[in-house]
Amino acid sequence: xxxxxxxxxALIITGATTLLSTTALTPLAFAQAAGDPVxxxxxxxxxxxxxPQAYQAGQxxxxxxxxxxxxxxxxxxxxxxxxxxxxxxxxxxxxxxxRMVGRPERSDPDEMTFxxxxxxxxxxxxNFVGYNSPExxxxxxxxRQTVDPAARQNLIKQAQQIVSRDAPYAFxxxxxxxxxxxxxxxxxxxxxxxxxxxxRNFWTFIGATPKGTQKAMIINSGTALQAIHPLYIAGAPxxxxxxxxxxxxxxxxxxxxxxxxxxxxxxFVDDKTVDVVIRGDMTFHDGKPVTIDDVIFxxxxxxTTDKSPMFKPFVxxxxxxxxxxxxxxxxxxxxxxxxxxxxxxxxxxxxxKHVWEPHLKSVEGKPDTLESIRDPMNVGSGPFRxxxxxxxxxxxxxxxxxxxxAPKVDRVVLRVIPNAEAVxxxxxxxxxxxxxxxxxxxxxxxxxxxxxxxxxLTQVTDVGIEFMAFNNRRPxxxxxxxxxxLSAAIDRNVLIQAAWNGYAVESVTHVSPAxxxxxxxxxxxxxxxxxxxxxxxxxxxxxxxxxxxxYPPGKKETLQPPG
Amino acid sequence: MSFALRRLAHSLFVLWAVVTILxxxxxxxxxxxxxxxxxxxxxxDDQRLIMAQFGLNRPLYEQYVIYLWNLVQGNLGMSFxxxxxxxxxxxxxxxxxxxxxxxxxxxxxxxxILTGAWLATKRGTLAExxxxxxALATRAAPEFWIGMILLxxxxxxxGWFPSGxxxxxGAAYTSEWDRILSRDYALHLxxxxxxxxxxxxxxxxxxxxxxxxxxLHDEFITMAKIKGLSPWRITIHHAARNxxxxxxxxxxxxxxxxxxxxxxxxxxxxxxxxxxxxxAAVSQSDYPLAQGAFFLISLVLIIxxxxxxxxxxxxxxxxxxx
Numbered sequence: 001x002x003x004x005x006x007x008x009x010a011l012i013i014t015g016a017t018t019l020l021s022t023t024a025l026t027p028l029a030f031a032q033a034a035g036d037p038v039x040x041x042x043x044x045x046x047x048x049x050x051x052p053q054a055y056q057a058g059q060x061x062x063x064x065x066x067x068x069x070x071x072x073x074x075x076x077x078x079x080x081x082x083x084x085x086x087x088x089x090x091x092x093x094x095x096x097x098x099r100m101v102g103r104p105e106r107s108d109p110d111e112m113t114f115x116x117x118x119x120x121x122x123x124x125x126x127n128f129v130g131y132n133s134p135e136x137x138x139x140x141x142x143x144r145q146t147v148d149p150a151a152r153q154n155l156i157k158q159a160q161q162i163v164s165r166d167a168p169y170a171f172x173x174x175x176x177x178x179x180x181x182x183x184x185x186x187x188x189x190x191x192x193x194x195x196x197x198x199x200r201n202f203w204t205f206i207g208a209t210p211k212g213t214q215k216a217m218i219i220n221s222g223t224a225l226q227a228i229h230p231l232y233i234a235g236a237p238x239x240x241x242x243x244x245x246x247x248x249x250x251x252x253x254x255x256x257x258x259x260x261x262x263x264x265x266x267x268f269v270d271d272k273t274v275d276v277v278i279r280g281d282m283t284f285h286d287g288k289p290v291t292i293d294d295v296i297f298x299x300x301x302x303x304t305t306d307k308s309p310m311f312k313p314f315v316x317x318x319x320x321x322x323x324x325x326x327x328x329x330x331x332x333x334x335x336x337x338x339x340x341x342x343x344x345x346x347x348x349x350x351x352x353k354h355v356w357e358p359h360l361k362s363v364e365g366k367p368d369t370l371e372s373i374r375d376p377m378n379v380g381s382g383p384f385r386x387x388x389x390x391x392x393x394x395x396x397x398x399x400x401x402x403x404x405x406a407p408k409v410d411r412v413v414l415r416v417i418p419n420a421e422a423v424x425x426x427x428x429x430x431x432x433x434x435x436x437x438x439x440x441x442x443x444x445x446x447x448x449x450x451x452x453x454x455x456x457l458t459q460v461t462d463v464g465i466e467f468m469a470f471n472n473r474r475p476x477x478x479x480x481x482x483x484x485x486l487s488a489a490i491d492r493n494v495l496i497q498a499a500w501n502g503y504a505v506e507s508v509t510h511v512s513p514a515x516x517x518x519x520x521x522x523x524x525x526x527x528x529x530x531x532x533x534x535x536x537x538x539x540x541x542x543x544x545x546x547x548x549x550x551y552p553p554g555k556k557e558t559l560q561p562p563g
Numbered sequence: 564m565s566f567a568l569r570r571l572a573h574s575l576f577v578l579w580a581v582v583t584i585l586x587x588x589x590x591x592x593x594x595x596x597x598x599x600x601x602x603x604x605x606x607x608d609d610q611r612l613i614m615a616q617f618g619l620n621r622p623l624y625e626q627y628v629i630y631l632w633n634l635v636q637g638n639l640g641m642s643f644x645x646x647x648x649x650x651x652x653x654x655x656x657x658x659x660x661x662x663x664x665x666x667x668x669x670x671x672x673x674x675x676i677l678t679g680a681w682l683a684t685k686r687g688t689l690a691e692x693x694x695x696x697x698a699l700a701t702r703a704a705p706e707f708w709i710g711m712i713l714l715x716x717x718x719x720x721x722g723w724f725p726s727g728x729x730x731x732x733g734a735a736y737t738s739e740w741d742r743i744l745s746r747d748y749a750l751h752l753x754x755x756x757x758x759x760x761x762x763x764x765x766x767x768x769x770x771x772x773x774x775x776x777x778x779l780h781d782e783f784i785t786m787a788k789i790k791g792l793s794p795w796r797i798t799i800h801h802a803a804r805n806x807x808x809x810x811x812x813x814x815x816x817x818x819x820x821x822x823x824x825x826x827x828x829x830x831x832x833x834x835x836x837x838x839x840x841x842x843a844a845v846s847q848s849d850y851p852l853a854q855g856a857f858f859l860i861s862l863v864l865i866i867x868x869x870x871x872x873x874x875x876x877x878x879x880x881x882x883x884x885x
Binding site for chain 2: 078079216218223224226227229232234371372374387388390391392393394396411413415416417418419421422425426428429431432
């Protein structure tokens, strides 16, 4: 059951509550002794080296919370240790800086809406904060089963309002992605800016048009690749290459919406049946045609066996697949899934059955999976074919001329450059002509662009979010009022300026403004300030004594600070 | 002969101790290798499957026995994250690391030995007053700082050398040898090797100088002077040869230590070597890859130590009979 208040009603209720608390309830509160002092709170942050912005933000937040009378320790942790604690020891931490990175498939709000906050994902899934609201669960389930976009939009916005009210997280910012390209090398009109992702996207890779003799696109990655593999999900740069080498039935368009790709069409016959017709002009890089059998195999390998565990989650809603024609198949779903086109058709890669079926047989009855099998040629049907891959250093892919949407560039060269300053030098010298990621000082890049008019800078707001996650299982974070007060103590503008150098926008919900259709503009940024946070706490019965914040009367501290 | 066998047995024992410590270190370290695998919908069964695939569900002693047995057979295991044999991953980075390390060390030691020997004969001169502090300052300066200065001057400003990597973007070669012996590779090697050499030259220079200063006061040098030998002959043939022993030891140990400690230079120059691989493996809890990389470095270090011990024994019989 969902409730909604108009602004006028909300003001009346707030006013009445305030009046009541200051007249009737205050003497009662005075009559009772304050509760126990709140124990020391441990705020986990990234290390400064790994994520300087998040680290800085964590320090600023800890300082703000100390002003509320809390004993706060900001504890930097290596990412791996942080993940290990937060993910695998869910009741042993208080609060942590966290982020959901932007990915094209997150342009559909289902993942952010359902996985982050539905109670079913609390024990092991992405609801690691343990948020539990039957009201929210209902809305999250309904949006998944609502195929009509307008009705689903309404539900997604309702979900944002509930989360804003309950504050399981303190949303902080959506970072801005800073990228650049050389407009002497590429026609600027052919560089596509994808919402929430930026210029390093599939549409730029296939559409970028060289202006002169330089026909290769040279991009960078700060980290080495782990594996170029159609059935294994590794790091981010790996996925950039994978999605160019292997095609998908559906791709997320620059507008953030799914569009048919290898599928000539896909149609929901009813809520639980999808008809797919594939294109007839597709070939694999080894010259063999792409058939409907290859497509069915690509979905059935993770669906019917346990040999492709990382792709299994994408096909869990599929009951069975039926071949209905030379180029057609019918997918029967177990349950309605409004985001099916994005989360399944847009995720599974089409692999050649003639290459992978023998591999699948070779691992039957063994603990091995297809993930440890290598196809040295990496045969796919995507717009690029692999030339060579030195994963610590460089990956080269070249144009697949036989592709129905063959790219304009001859090659894409991905260079592994961990030094952000060297990257700037390389962009200046032309050793890189499309800066696909940048972790250095934004001002340096701005200056480079000013000094070199050929270098065109682009900036987009990320689909991803940076937030402070509260462990909703552990007092005092189990109290929504306490969480709201802590959130109110954080001045987002200070964080944006001091930690993100101005390259971020304030985040108010879990759905980024980058996906405007789903983002709720009704949810406004909460008012902030230490005085406001203190007053919220006082109204709820929290009290500062001897410089320490104490629980409301009668409330005992039952926990120790995390070790 | 018994000295050599004793040393060999000693080296094997050290190697066993190293591999055992490596095995325990990674497994007792906090951190779950699955933490880096997090997929929002990876089920418990799938997690169990991954654990089983890498043998992480077996008791520790069983994992240890399997690990030792594989090692004896030359099998370093399968990388958790690369999903390919550890040796295949390491061998792609090893040549780059060896070439960078050896080039840097050789430049540093040739420069250090010659300058150190020469400086020993220049006590109290202006040359000593300038070069010794300069060598110390370069030794003390952080590698990344030296690297960035060299990059800024020679790559960004003059454009004489490339800014990073081991080859130009997209350069194709017929074989690994062809690649390593190319002019392009040599050009990419200059700045990282120079950075490493600048960082490493302080030790041989100062060691050579101080050892030379001691030796130049020995009786046999006085005897050589009485015999009327030229100062050059005394310095090079008598003093320098004797002073080389500790420098040779430092070279062998330095090679082992530098082999795995090039992370900073490799990062500044985007050099695809073992150091960066090692850091990534440790931070991801990729046990087999990290163990393999450490094992390889330890193996090189132990072998070099063994060689130095044997050569020392041969050069100075007092060592082997002592």
